[in-house]
Amino acid sequence: MQDFKGAIFEWTKDLCQKDSDQDGRTNGEELGDPDCTWKKGGTPSAAASGHPGICEPLSDPKCATVNKDIKCASETGKWCLFGHCV
Known part of the structure; x- marks a missing residue:
């Protein structure tokens, strides 16, 4: 953005x-x-x-850092961490 x-x-x-x-x-x-x-x-x-x-694939370790502040669209209120919603 x-x-x-x-x-x-x-x-x-x-x-x-x-x-x-x-x-x-x-x-x-x-x-x-x-x-x-x-x-x-x-x-x-x-x-x-x-x-x-959004750095893809989410499972790529470098993407975990790039995406660290992206909220997961399907999991409102949760955050992406190491390619997973937490």
């Missing part, structure tokens, strides 16, 4: 090419825009494969 906010809530080439969640895939790859060509109102060139704000 911070990177999107920093781009003034606009989908830019820089934001698309960035790996906001540090999982090794660009924001564009995760959202189905690997070539960073999507425009508002258009259709992404590929299917979304992840979330650019």
